Amino acid sequence: MNVCSILFLCFFVPIFYSVYYLIPSRFKNGWLLFGSLLFLVLRSSHLIWYFLVSSSFTYVGMHVLSNLPRNVSRKKILLWMIGILILIWLLFVRLDSVYSVIYGIILLHNIGTLLDFKKRIPTIFSYFTYVSCFSNLLLGPVLSYFDMEEELKSRKVTKEDFSDGVFSLVKGIGIQAILITFLSMCLDGLLLEKTILSSFVVIILTMLQVVLWFRSYFEISFGLSRMLGFHFEKCVSILDLGIFSWFKRYCGGFPKWVWFLLSAFLFGMNVNVVLWFLILAIVGTRSWLFLLSFVLLVQPSVLDFLLGFKHVPMSNFVVNYEIRSYLLMILISFGVVLFGQARKRFSGVQNVFYVVLVFLILIFLVSGTSNSIWAFMI
Amino acid sequence: MKKFVLSICFMVLFFCFGLLCLREESFSNDENRLLVKRSFGQTLLLESSFQDQFLYRSCFLEYSTKFKKLVGVRENNQVYFGRDGYLFEQTHALKDKDKLVSSLNGFYKKHNDLNMSLLLIPSHITVRPDLVSGVPVFDEYQEMKSLYRQIQFNVIDVVDVLKEHSMEYDMYYHLDSHLSSYGAYYVYQKYAELNDFDFLPMDRFHVEVVTDSFVGDLARRSYLFSLKKDRIVRFVHQDVDHLYFDEALKSNDMYGYFLGDDAVVTFVNDDQKNEILVVKDDDANVLIPFLVNHYSKVHVIDVNRYTDSISDYLESHKEIKEVVFIYGMNGLEKVL
Incomplete structure (x- = not known):
C-alpha cells in the first residue's frame, strides 16, 4: 500500500x-x-x-x-x-x-x-x-x-501527540502528493532537452526531490508514530538515512566501503545502486556530494553535458518555458527544505494553511501523483 | 485545543472522502474512458479504483488543472491553455517523415494514371499562434512545407487560407483539436480552386446548429470540463442527412456526427460524374459533406480503421479517377 x-x-x-x-x-x-x-x-x-x-x-x-x-x-x-x-x-x-x-x-x-x-x-x-x-x-x-x-x-497518547501526529502526516503526504509531483513533472520536461542549463537544473531538482522525499517519509513516520504514542523523533534527522545509521551502529568496526557495499546489496543489487554506494563510500553520507552522486546515478545523461563531451547550447525556449512554468513550486520546495523543519507554535494562519493543504492533497490523490525518478530504486 | 479539534476534523474528512470513493461506475462520460473497478486481488488496482470511483472525480480533476494554472503551469496532458477559452494541442516534429514520403510516392508510382493529391490539415496552434503566448510551439508549417517539397504529386497548402479567414469565423473548435465546419468550408474552397471545379459560395449553404454542448477531446485531456462548450454546425446544400450520424450527438464522441466510425463509406450523388477516393484520418470527416456535392461517388477510406490494401480497393473500383489523401498534421504518425 x-x-x-x-x-x-x-x-x-x-x-x-x-x-x-x-x-x-x-x-x-x-x-x-x-x-x-x-x-x-x-x-x-x-x-x-x-x-x-x-x-x-x-x-x-x-x-x-x-x-x-x-x-x-x-x-x-x-x-x-x-x-x-x-x-x-x-x-x-x-x-x-x-x-x-x-x-x-x-x-x-x-x-x-x-x-x-x-x-x-x-x-x-x-x-x-x-x-x-x-x-x-x-x-x-x-x-x-x-x-x-x-x-x-506501555504508552499514552495525549491530545498533543494526536494533533502533532495528524499535522505531521498531512505535511508529509502534502510534500509527496504536491511538491514531488510538480518537481517530477518539471524533470520529465527538462530531461527531454539537451542543454547546459537543463542539465544543471535537473541536478538541482533531483537533489531537491531526494531531500523532500526523505523529509516526507520522516514527517509521515513521525506523525503515524506520535499518533500511536511513540516518541522517537529526536533520534533522527532528514539526512540520517535509516540504513546508514544502522550500519554505523552495528558495523562501525569494518572499513567504510564494506558496509556501503552491504547497503548496496540490500537495496536490490542493481549495478547502479552498487555504484552509488561505492561513491558514497568515498564521499561520505552527510555532504552535498552524497546528493550529487545520487543525481548522477539517477540521471547519468547530464554527465555528458557537464563534462563537455557533446557540443550543446546553453539553453533553449523549451527549457526556459519549463523552468518558468514550475518556478513557483520550485521556490516553495526550497522553502520547505530550508524552513520546513522549524516547529513553531500553532497559529491561525497555520490553521488556514493546513485546511487548504488537506484539500489540495485530496485533489491530487484523485488526479494522480507522480514520483518517476524513484522507479529505479524499488 | 484548536489544533486537536482541527486534527479530528481532518481525520473525519479523510474518512468521509473515502466513503465517496465506494461507488461502482464502469465508464466516465467526462473523460470518455473505462474506469477501474474495485478488485481486492491487487493493491495497485485497488488504489486506482478508489481514484477512479470517487464521486466528484471530474470536479477534482478540474480543480487539479486549475491549481496547476494558478501556480504558473500552462499545460496539462500536452494541451496548452490558450486565451478566450481556447485549448491547443501541442505540436511535435514527425518522427518518421521519410517513411511517409516514400510510401506516398511509392503509391503514386503504382497509380500514376490517377489525379492524386495530398492535403495536410495544420494544427490549430499553427493557424492561431496569437491565442497562446509564452509556450514552445514547434514550427509545424515548416515541417509541412518540407514534406510537401518531397512529394511527387499534387499538394494542397491550406494554412494561408485558414489563417486569412480565422478572424471571421472559428476555423477550429475551442475545446477540440478538429477542424470546424467553417474551417472545412475554406479547405474545400481551396481544394476546389486547385482541382478546377466551381465551389459553392457560402450563401448557397444553409448553416444549421446541430448542438451547442460539444465537449471536445482537448477538454477531456486537460480536464477542463466546465469551459464554454462548442457549437457544432453543418453546412446543408441538398439532402445530405445520410452523411451525418445523429446517434453520435447522444454519445461522448460528438465529433462522430461527421461520418461515424466506419472503415469504408461510399456516398452517391447522381447529379455529378466523376468518382473520388478519399483516404483520410479523423480530421477530414467534416470535409466530406462538401465534396459530396461535386462527385457522383465519394469513396471514403479511414486509414486508421481500414486494414486491407488501398491498391486492391482501386483495382476493384476502376471508375475512380481521383485520389486525395487528407491527414491532420498531428495524426500523421498514427497513419504511418
Whole structure:
C-alpha cells in the first residue's frame, strides 16, 4: 500500500486509529500488530511470509543464543544465524524484488536485534509488533527493539501527540502528493532537452526531490508514530538515512566501503545502486556530494553535458518555458527544505494553511501523483 | 485545543472522502474512458479504483488543472491553455517523415494514371499562434512545407487560407483539436480552386446548429470540463442527412456526427460524374459533406480503421479517377 494513496489516507489511517483509541490498552499492541500485518499484506503477500519466517527465526535464535553452553563460540553461532537470515532474505527478495527496500528493513531489524540482544528475551508478541510496526518500517531500520521496548510495553497518547501526529502526516503526504509531483513533472520536461542549463537544473531538482522525499517519509513516520504514542523523533534527522545509521551502529568496526557495499546489496543489487554506494563510500553520507552522486546515478545523461563531451547550447525556449512554468513550486520546495523543519507554535494562519493543504492533497490523490525518478530504486 | 479539534476534523474528512470513493461506475462520460473497478486481488488496482470511483472525480480533476494554472503551469496532458477559452494541442516534429514520403510516392508510382493529391490539415496552434503566448510551439508549417517539397504529386497548402479567414469565423473548435465546419468550408474552397471545379459560395449553404454542448477531446485531456462548450454546425446544400450520424450527438464522441466510425463509406450523388477516393484520418470527416456535392461517388477510406490494401480497393473500383489523401498534421504518425 502506497502511503500517498486514498486507500492509506482515507481508509487505513482513520479506521485503524479510531479502533486503536477505542479499545482498552491491553489490546492496543495486538491491534497494532494486526494493522501492521495488514499494511504488509496490502503491499505484497510475499512480504508477510518473509516477515513471519525471518522474525520467527530471529526469535528462536535469541533463545538459542541465551542458552548456549559455555564451550560454544557465541560469535560463530551469531554469524551463522546472520548468514541464514540473509539467505532467507535472498530467497524472498528474488520472488518479489519490487519491495526490496522493505525486505531489507525487516532483515536489518532482525539482524540488529540479534546483535543487540544480551540476556533478556522480549515476548514474541512485542517483538513481532516491533519488527512489523508500519510507522517504523517507513522510517527505516533506525530504532532497535531495545530503543522502543519501554514504549512498546506501555504508552499514552495525549491530545498533543494526536494533533502533532495528524499535522505531521498531512505535511508529509502534502510534500509527496504536491511538491514531488510538480518537481517530477518539471524533470520529465527538462530531461527531454539537451542543454547546459537543463542539465544543471535537473541536478538541482533531483537533489531537491531526494531531500523532500526523505523529509516526507520522516514527517509521515513521525506523525503515524506520535499518533500511536511513540516518541522517537529526536533520534533522527532528514539526512540520517535509516540504513546508514544502522550500519554505523552495528558495523562501525569494518572499513567504510564494506558496509556501503552491504547497503548496496540490500537495496536490490542493481549495478547502479552498487555504484552509488561505492561513491558514497568515498564521499561520505552527510555532504552535498552524497546528493550529487545520487543525481548522477539517477540521471547519468547530464554527465555528458557537464563534462563537455557533446557540443550543446546553453539553453533553449523549451527549457526556459519549463523552468518558468514550475518556478513557483520550485521556490516553495526550497522553502520547505530550508524552513520546513522549524516547529513553531500553532497559529491561525497555520490553521488556514493546513485546511487548504488537506484539500489540495485530496485533489491530487484523485488526479494522480507522480514520483518517476524513484522507479529505479524499488 | 484548536489544533486537536482541527486534527479530528481532518481525520473525519479523510474518512468521509473515502466513503465517496465506494461507488461502482464502469465508464466516465467526462473523460470518455473505462474506469477501474474495485478488485481486492491487487493493491495497485485497488488504489486506482478508489481514484477512479470517487464521486466528484471530474470536479477534482478540474480543480487539479486549475491549481496547476494558478501556480504558473500552462499545460496539462500536452494541451496548452490558450486565451478566450481556447485549448491547443501541442505540436511535435514527425518522427518518421521519410517513411511517409516514400510510401506516398511509392503509391503514386503504382497509380500514376490517377489525379492524386495530398492535403495536410495544420494544427490549430499553427493557424492561431496569437491565442497562446509564452509556450514552445514547434514550427509545424515548416515541417509541412518540407514534406510537401518531397512529394511527387499534387499538394494542397491550406494554412494561408485558414489563417486569412480565422478572424471571421472559428476555423477550429475551442475545446477540440478538429477542424470546424467553417474551417472545412475554406479547405474545400481551396481544394476546389486547385482541382478546377466551381465551389459553392457560402450563401448557397444553409448553416444549421446541430448542438451547442460539444465537449471536445482537448477538454477531456486537460480536464477542463466546465469551459464554454462548442457549437457544432453543418453546412446543408441538398439532402445530405445520410452523411451525418445523429446517434453520435447522444454519445461522448460528438465529433462522430461527421461520418461515424466506419472503415469504408461510399456516398452517391447522381447529379455529378466523376468518382473520388478519399483516404483520410479523423480530421477530414467534416470535409466530406462538401465534396459530396461535386462527385457522383465519394469513396471514403479511414486509414486508421481500414486494414486491407488501398491498391486492391482501386483495382476493384476502376471508375475512380481521383485520389486525395487528407491527414491532420498531428495524426500523421498514427497513419504511418
